[in-house]
Amino acid sequence: MEQFRNRPKYRRKLTRYERKKALIAYSFIAPNFIGFAVFTLLPVLFSIFLSFVKWKGGSFDTLQWVGLQNYADIFKVSKVAEKGLGYLFTKVDLGIALKNTVFYTLVTVPLTLVCAMALSLALNHAVKGAVGFRTVFFFPYIASMVAICVCWRFMMMKDGPINQLLMGLGISYNKSWTADSAMAIWSIILVSVWRNMGYYMVIYLAALQGVPVDLYEAAIVDGAGKWQQFIHVTLPQLRPTTFFASTMMIISCFKIYDVVAIMTEGGPGRSTKMLVTYIYDEAFSNFNYGVASAIAMVLLVIVLIFTLIQFSTEDRYANN
């Protein structure tokens, strides 16, 4: 740079060349970035703003700045302060939605990961027809939600095949799963595990390919059996993947909507009301744009926390 400063003529030529280069680069980015900025970036910023206003849509004149009022409303701050935290999680919509979503996440994530890991281990041991099995297990992931959810809902009806199978096992359960407030959330968990285990199986399979064979050979030399190999070699080697898969899955669990919308519509009562179901109802049924955006911010904060955790551990593993 210092050199060029003494030769202004040369420098001008270079900047023009550079400007041309930058223009070309922008022309590459523009088609995607303009669409992205208008339909993603702008709405993201707008949603933060909306969470501080009262607005039912329509003309902007009716929009009213209310500060933190929407947040106070969804958390029912004054009522909760008076009656304690128990009130939040048993009576307030947001608390119930949070409780349901967290419960769903806490059960779904470990169940899915255990199934996925078992599947990947089985397929990795070169069973005959591994590719065929892989196709089968992955298939639910690409099947459309509406079709599979309605199918599961029918299968879980009072006289459906699931209850009949249970009866065959000596368990008599004489209700529709999705109409029973205690069972409804379990029906959603079951469908989620069923749908996602194949996806995480693929991720585990890829990770298993990366485990060095000599680690197993060393373990065998040391006299380790299959179980010990699993505990002392496979599990520790899969730890980064498990961590990655869990955070990824926690994030997607917090965004659950489709399964609930098709199977239970948040009911019966509020037993399967989730964060996104709550946002949707406030936004598109009750037209409380401000309140809906405030709930959306709660979801955003939760998701961001897990994303940050994921990023920071990724760095740690990358450095190792």
Next chain:
Amino acid sequence: MKQSNQDRIVVRATPLSVALKALLYAVLIALTLFTLIPFVWMLSSSLKLDREVFSYPIRWLPETAHWENYRLIWSKVPLLTYFKNTAVIAILVTIIQTLTSSFAAYAFAKLQFKGRNTLFICYVATIAVPWQTYMLPQFILMRAMGLYDTLWAIVVLQSFSAFGVFLMRQFYQGIPTELCEAARIDGLSEYGIWARIMLPLSKAAIATLIIFTFVGTWNDYMGPMIYLTRDLNKTVQVGLRRFIQENSSDYHLIMAVSVCSLLPVSVVFLALQKYFIQGIATTGLKG
């Protein structure tokens, strides 16, 4: 080395390991049944009479296959329109997404310019923001633009995702920069390099992006549900939902429509599953 190989042969022959292998297959078969039963039940119910669907005891195969169910559904709802709309959306989104994001990714991966990192951080920052948090302002915006209840709403909603730019950029970074430099010396413009060198080299990444976009768009439910209200604009997913609401006790017909809605994606998946698996293994692992 030889020693350990012999060890392994010995281990394999013991009765315990045979039992383990048997257990392995038992678990696999159980999980295969768990995975497949809904599809089998769906298919078999779609060929039954409505009163047959919930018969006691369960009948896994229909007494006689009522193929006319599949004829009946086309007259009950404008299913053909739904299919056409979904295909139009999926194809448009796939084309726009693939072209624009591979274009942008080339600049991010191979060109030096001011503001490159800032622009890329915009993409990174929003990839962590769930769509559900900004679907409402996006809806307000689209309605103001007159896109509400048009197929274009879904097209623009899906076309400019950060995911595509990410995936392509990651792939382009793996292509040696020397190739671009050599081409520049040979007189190719940047557009020429993108078209003649980058695109042909990135077939695998493009295939991955195409399938993910196609399947994602085809199966999208929440977007079309918010934006598409007129029947002539509905996609297969929301159309199926409407069918369920209007014919809620015609279980056999609902299952027949469900089977139809699954078919196109299944064909695409079975034909191109190699790219699916690769795509998840690489993007899933590297984030």
